[in-house]
Amino acid sequence: MTIDDAPRDALRGGPRELLRWVATGAAVSRADLSRLSGLSPSTVSQRVEALISQGLLEETGAGRSRGGRRPRQLAVPTGGAVVGAIDLGAHHARVGALDLSGRVVQARTLPVRIEDGPEVVLGTLLAEVATLVGGDRAASTGGAAAADGSATGALRGIGIGIPGPVQHATGRIVSPSRMPGWNGFDVAAFCAGRVDVPVIVDNDANLMALGAHRTAHPELDHAVYIKAGTGIGSGVISSGRLHRGAQGSAGDISHCRVVADPAPPCTCGNAGCLEAVASGAALVTALRGQGVPVSDLTGVIRLIDDGDRQATALARQAGRAVGEILAVVVNFFNPQVVAIGGRLADCEPLLASMRATLYERCLPLATQTLLIERVAAGQDVGITGAAHLVIDHVVAAA
Numbered sequence: 001m002t003i004d005d006a007p008r009d010a011l012r013g014g015p016r017e018l019l020r021w022v023a024t025g026a027a028v029s030r031a032d033l034s035r036l037s038g039l040s041p042s043t044v045s046q047r048v049e050a051l052i053s054q055g056l057l058e059e060t061g062a063g064r065s066r067g068g069r070r071p072r073q074l075a076v077p078t079g080g081a082v083v084g085a086i087d088l089g090a091h092h093a094r095v096g097a098l099d100l101s102g103r104v105v106q107a108r109t110l111p112v113r114i115e116d117g118p119e120v121v122l123g124t125l126l127a128e129v130a131t132l133v134g135g136d137r138a139a140s141t142g143g144a145a146a147a148d149g150s151a152t153g154a155l156r157g158i159g160i161g162i163p164g165p166v167q168h169a170t171g172r173i174v175s176p177s178r179m180p181g182w183n184g185f186d187v188a189a190f191c192a193g194r195v196d197v198p199v200i201v202d203n204d205a206n207l208m209a210l211g212a213h214r215t216a217h218p219e220l221d222h223a224v225y226i227k228a229g230t231g232i233g234s235g236v237i238s239s240g241r242l243h244r245g246a247q248g249s250a251g252d253i254s255h256c257r258v259v260a261d262p263a264p265p266c267t268c269g270n271a272g273c274l275e276a277v278a279s280g281a282a283l284v285t286a287l288r289g290q291g292v293p294v295s296d297l298t299g300v301i302r303l304i305d306d307g308d309r310q311a312t313a314l315a316r317q318a319g320r321a322v323g324e325i326l327a328v329v330v331n332f333f334n335p336q337v338v339a340i341g342g343r344l345a346d347c348e349p350l351l352a353s354m355r356a357t358l359y360e361r362c363l364p365l366a367t368q369t370l371l372i373e374r375v376a377a378g379q380d381v382g383i384t385g386a387a388h389l390v391i392d393h394v395v396a397a398a
């Protein structure tokens, strides 16, 4: 299947915008939508009817009368687990079933061995999505839906986040750092052979960006989200939309070069890349190199929380490196908010030195009103972003 970028409906009053106004509570009636969009009541009504016929909007009860007949209230149907989402990480995957408003209905975390390869890993996770969606249907229908084996019948689509570069037009993975056996794998085609709903694939940083933006700052047009975990990347929101660039690699800061002496070698073949200095994997490698017996990122974070001198110094260095690259991004792009998420976002020394470097290196005009914060949406931010990818796609197709 084609993974098309949902057609632009940046024009005021496009179906996605109408739906978003209702989902966020900005509009509860056709009259509200007409006022917000500037469209005529008849045009709004036409679009609303189309969205209702697709099951993307519903009418509930009656709103407040301003004289005359009380207007029917519009709402996004909630409660049904109709969107599947997979946020794949290096060691774990978060899998969820969400409703059309992007609310998590069911979710769970599964351990994953990425080196088992795409067929095994994705096969397992797709089955889990079916179970979660089927489980919800079983709960709401007394078990009948799950029993007939058609658990995916209610599904509108599945959004998948991959911890590596994804060519957006094809859904193919291109040269991932830590995913042996996944290079060139066509995730979309593999999934299309197993489920009969649209599957949208993107990288995990983009999903985090979309999830965090829709959850915390839908009103802001320009935002940058850094995902700092085992790897490091970012997602960019420009004019309210996820900005992917020509191929889908926009925001991939992992191989930008930072000042580091000595410059550690990177998986890409260069040296001194941000990922080789500031990612969770880099911190594990650096600490081991200093003779500290640490096996994973959890161990590194524990050492930093305990105030270990070597681990804290490395975290500060990592924060400076992230701040250096981020300063270039902020000067260039002038966002309203920069937010950091991922497991390293809770690492205070890293955050403090990132923030200091950012203020030191940025133009005053760029930082005057810049919000610098943590991504607050928690462990479901990725699957929330994945669900919004699907919802946008479904609405655009409708």
Ligand SMILES: [Zn+2]
Pocket (backbone or CB within 6 Å): 254, 255, 266, 267, 268, 269, 270, 271, 273, 275, 276
């Ligand atoms: Zn590199």
